[in-house]
Amino acid sequence: MAVKVVRRRELTFWEKLYVPQILSGLRITFAHFFRNLFLHTAHLAGRLRNLPAAATIQFPEELRPLMSRFRSRHRLTHRDDHTPRCVGCMLCETVCPAKCITIVPGEHPDPNVEKYPVRFDIDLGVCVYCGYCVEVCPEDAIRMDTGILDLCAYSRQAMRLDIHELMDPGLRKPVTQCTLNFPHKCALAGGEMKGSWEAPRPSGKVSVTD
Numbered sequence: 001m002a003v004k005v006v007r008r009r010e011l012t013f014w015e016k017l018y019v020p021q022i023l024s025g026l027r028i029t030f031a032h033f034f035r036n037l038f039l040h041t042a043h044l045a046g047r048l049r050n051l052p053a054a055a056t057i058q059f060p061e062e063l064r065p066l067m068s069r070f071r072s073r074h075r076l077t078h079r080d081d082h083t084p085r086c087v088g089c090m091l092c093e094t095v096c097p098a099k100c101i102t103i104v105p106g107e108h109p110d111p112n113v114e115k116y117p118v119r120f121d122i123d124l125g126v127c128v129y130c131g132y133c134v135e136v137c138p139e140d141a142i143r144m145d146t147g148i149l150d151l152c153a154y155s156r157q158a159m160r161l162d163i164h165e166l167m168d169p170g171l172r173k174p175v176t177q178c179t180l181n182f183p184h185k186c187a188l189a190g191g192e193m194k195g196s197w198e199a200p201r202p203s204g205k206v207s208v209t210d
């Protein structure tokens with residue numbers, strides 16, 4: 001196969017000086033600046049409305065509307081009695097390509113509900129936002145529709161959501177109180193069941209306390 005050698009073009013004298021190129025770039029920048037300044041001023045005066053000016057979104061005070069299919073921070077949905085819809089089937093944990101979901105299921109006292117999540121953690125620092133967990137869920141128990149985009153944190157630990165933050169997306173760490181309506185009593189509410197990353201993962205069968 002013939003190889004075509006492409007030689008790099010030699011810079012001209014003026015290009016090697018760099019200053020003309022910098023001035024050329026500044027000319028374009030200032031042209032945009034003064035054009036937008038003039039047009040925005042004219043729009044304020046009710047003139048030249050048919051000529052659009054560049055718009056700047058003042059993030060984070062001003063947010064763009066999100067597409068309905070946009071995948072933002074996760075949440076767990078709940079039933080009418082505010083218990084999680086999740087039945088602890090582990091499908092989302094199994095399908096997750098980043099292996100960032102950890103679920104500990106417990107036996108539900110209601111015979112019509114097989115299980116419920118004693119613990120449900122998602123490590124957002126590892127999540128790749130593929131949405132597989134949402135698609136695979138048979139109970140519509142997990143969604144990525146909170147519209148929350150500010151996912152930055154000062155530590156990796158703060159990127160790990162536990163069940164409290166997933167059930168109430170408005171919560172921020174440190175979570176000190178559990179107001180969830182579970183069959184078990186959470187450690188944050190004086191019970192024995194652990195619902196957070198700080199707690200060691202229970203081994204073997206989970207015993208549910210009142």
Ligand code: SF4
Binds near residue numbers: 095099126127128131
């Ligand atoms: S969005 Fe993808 S990577 Fe993130 S938790 Fe769900 S399945 Fe895992």
Ligand code: SF4
Binds near residue numbers: 088093139
């Ligand atoms: S969120 Fe859905 S897929 Fe994941 S364990 Fe709960 S019921 Fe199963």
